[in-house]
Amino acid sequence: MRHRLNNSVATASTCRLNRLKKISLVCLSLFSPALLACGPDFPLQLTLDRQNSLSFLPQTAFSQRIAPLAAPLPWRYQAEPAALEYLWDEVNNRYLSQTRAYENSELSEADFALVNALRDAKDLSDAKRLAAQIKDALPQAIVLYSLGAVAFEAKDYASAKEYFTQVINLPDEERESRSLWALYSLSRIELIQSHQSQDNEHFTRANGYLTRLQDEVVKGRIDPLRLSLASLGEQAYILLHQGQTPIEVTQAEYEPPKLDVSLNPEVINRVITLYATQSVEGDSGGYDSLLMLSRSLMAKDVNELKVLLKKEKVQQLLIAYWQSSSSEFAYGGQLSDFGLKVAQILKVFPTDAAKLDKGDTLAAIYYQLGNYASAERMLIHAKPSGLTWWLSAKLHLQRGDQAGAAQAYAQAAKHFPTQDNLSTETLDATATQQRAIHRDLEQAALCRIRAEQGVLSLERGEYLDALTHLLESGDEYWQDIAYVAERVLTTDELKAFVDAKVPLQAYDNPEDSDWYDNIEPINNRLRYLLGRRLLREGTVIEAKGYFSHPSQQVIVAEYAKALTRATHTSGIERASAYWRAAQIAREHGMEILGFELAPDYAVYQGVFDLTDWYSQQPLAEKERLRVDASNAIPNKRFHYRYHAAQLADKASNDVPHNSQAYAALLCQATGWVLYREPSLAKQYYQKYVANGPFVPWAQHFGLQCETPDFASALQREKANHIAKWQALYHQLKKPVAIGLVAMSGLAAGVIALGWRRKHRLSKEVNNAL
Incomplete structure (x- = not known):
């Protein structure tokens, strides 16, 4: 059984290539802080080390700087390139060569099995015997090339050369599928043999085969393996080594070019062009060879380089190498020694x-x-x-x-094209790709300049200008944007800026995007940051309009409703509202209340805490006061958990202390801060112990909590009122009875006294008469 590499491997390779391209192009290959274990790459934040950020000049990618050294190809390819993946042979537990991988896609399964059998013959004699049996089943060019490949693998170069020569001597229509392969293999044989020979004819013949290969591609021969590109590197090798002392053969019978040879100015100019063309057209061998050549030039004595430096391409190559190695x-x-040599x-x-x-x-x-x-x-x-x-x-x-620097930055930005004035000139595929790369580099440079403008404005205390420039710098500097917006500007300043200059942008969010690969428009992200800031500061009604996702708007609306209800009600209803707000703050706090940077790092969904990762940047007094005023309360990671605990604690003040809800609310508050702030958790627990009822789960307080039962709490409140009046009745029953008796006796005495007085007065009147 045979199969291609798993698609996940190919996907991973594509991702790595895309990442490499991004690293090469975005902001001129800026260095980034070291990677944290198991984490994404953390973008550079210029505001953390402003002096170095403003003095640092990013180095550029060598692969892009060598592009101007290339020449146009004298041919056009007639088909898409073959996949450059090797083929896994599961039966024999091995990878097969690129040619055999291509044959797997080119031939039928039956024909591919015949070619494999031929290629896997134990020796050339066995292969010839098999070839005689299957010669009518396969095209003659494929049989002859396969025999040549077997001989080549066995280092029988004479036989291999014979078979490959037979391939290229076949009639055009018969050799079409293998003529380029045979020509390239013949050139390899000549170069291998040149290692042990003083005869420069090997180089001459090798170059002849390569030239013929290129001529066939010029005439329209299909070249899926892009051997014509590889041939450019081989020709450069020949130019470098023809007429030189033979290279000593090591374990590798055909090594990459060794460049410890005398360099002729005219030759080196042609070599640079060949390697650069090979690289620009997509063959990494050209890039590797130019890198080796650059290092070889750097190793030369300065006096020897004087002659070579008269050639413009030598100058350009060294400049490209220095720019990429600064x-x-x-x-x-x-x-360093390298810097001294430069x-x-x-x-x-x-x-x-x-x-x-x-x-x-x-x-x-x-x-x-x-x-x-x-x-x-x-x-x-x-x-x-x-x-x-x-x-x-x-x-x-x-x-x-600083003033002169600000003016120079403004001039620098004017020299880079914007999307509005980019050329719409029609170009071929390669030229279009190079133009796109060039534009990417220019755009990256402009982004960096805008970002540095923002940092300089920040240093000068021009905070709104700083945010303007940073916002123009784009996603790569999002953390700098977030710092100014979240910590330096006041909430009113930020809101006015966003309302005036940062409209909401529509976009499609792909389902397969990673959480750390935020592709949401930067406008929306800044509005989202403002919404969270407003919500943290209690401006709940206005905050909702700055959350762009419908799901977030629903959560924010419910949170605002709960807090508003808590403000306008009392008792159990207020407790229920505070509890709902507490639940939302705990479950969705990072989403609706989190700081983009320290202490929560919502930019990484709270997965990473970089508080101690960077050294503290000394700030000007004015900026420091603003930053201190915008600190999280409390200024601790996941600060919204403490806020949620406070809301639950508030709710406990409005329910009966002898209710299950009282214990449950304080239990939840305790659990939310238990591992982050044990002393605060202890306060909530002690409050429960001092006032709350016994509950069966109290032995696991903070770890196993029930949901507050507000309906039971309401019943408990009513029962408490009844019990209160009953207690008052029993407390006052005896004193009231005694008082009634006393009052009755007093009344009787008063009545009796009045009767006696009346009787005495009447008697006195009668006596007087």
Whole structure:
């Protein structure tokens, strides 16, 4: 049984390639902080280390800087390239070569089985015997090529050469499927044999085979394995080694080019073009070879390089290499050996001829070497460009001139195209790809410049300008945007800014997007941040309009309703409202109340806490006061859990202390903070112990809690009122009875006294008469 690699492997490879492309293009391959275990890559936050962020000039990707060194291909491909994956042979537990992988897709299952049998013959004799049996079942070109492949594998190069030659000598219509493979294999044989021979004819014949291969592709021969691209690298190898001392053979019979050879200026110019074309057209061998060549040039004596540096492509190659390696120029404030060598080469670099074309890039290299005087000198002669103004801004900052830097940044931004003025010129596929890459690089540079403008404005105390520039810088600098919006601006300032300049944007959210790969428009994310801030500060009615997702709007509406009801009611109803708000705050707190950055890090869904990851940035007094005023309350991770616990505690104040609801509310509050703030959890527990009823689950208080039963609490409240009056009755019953008796006796005495007085008065009247 045989099968292709699992689709997940291919998908993973595609993802890795996309990630590499993103790293290469986005913001000029900016470095990022080290990765945390099991986490995504955390984007660079410029506001955390502003001095270094503003002085740092990002290095560029070598693969993109070598693109201008390429030449147009003299042919057009007639079909899509074959998949570059190897084929897993499950029966023999091995990977098969790329040619056999292609044959698997090209041939029927029966024919592929015959080719496999031929290729797997134990020796050439066995293969010839099998070939005689199946010669009528397969095209002759395939049989002959397979025999040649068997001989090649057995290092029987004479026999292999014979079979491959038979393939290319077949009539055109018969050899079509294998002629390119045979020509390429013949060139390999000649190059292998050149390792042990002083005869330069091997190189000549190899180059002839490669030229013939390219000619056939020019005429329209289908080249699914892109052997014509590989042939460019082989021709460059021949140019480098023809006429040189043979390379010593090691374990690998055919090694990549060794470049410890004398370099001729004309030859090296052609070699650079061939490798660059190979790389730009999609063969990574060209990239690898140019990287090796660059290192070889760097290893040369400076005096030997003087002659080579007269060639423009040598200059361009070294500049591209230096630009992509600038992070290696210095360590710990001191130039490294590499940086010292670059500085040494620059002393003999033909800058007079390069002033107009390369002044800005050379200035950038001088800047990265710390030679600011030379950088300024080169800028004087360079054509105005985005890079020259960008460097000018950084040089102003080196002198402490923030105002001059701000003006230079504004000029730099003007030199980069916007989406509105991009050319709609029709180009071929390769040119279109290169144009797209170039635009990506320019866009990335503009993003970085806008971000640095924002950081500079922040340093100058121009906070609204800072947010404006950062918002223009895009997603790569979202955390800087969030910092200014969430911690530096006041809520009123942020709301006014968003209402005036940040409209809601419609977008489609793909179902398969990862949680950490937020593709929501940056406008919506800023509005969402404002909505959470408003909700945290109690502006619940206005907050809802800044949540773009319907599901969030439902949650926010319910939370606002609960808090509003709690404000306008009392007793059990208020407790129920506070409890509902507490539930929402605990279950959806990160979603509707979380800080985008510290202490909650909603930007990572709270999965990562980077509070101690970065050193604290010293802030100007004005900014520090604003940041302190916007701290979370409490300023602790998952701060909304404490808020939820407070709401549950508030609810407990409005239910009978002898109710199940009282115990349940305090139990929930205890559990929500138990592991994060044990002392606060203890306070809630002690409050329960001092006032609450016995419940069976109290021994696991905070760990196993029941849901508050407000209906029972209402009944308990009524019962408590009745019990209160009954207790008052029993307390007053005896004193009232005694009082009634006393009052009755007093009344009787008063009546008797009045009767006696009346009787005496009557008697006195009678006596008087």
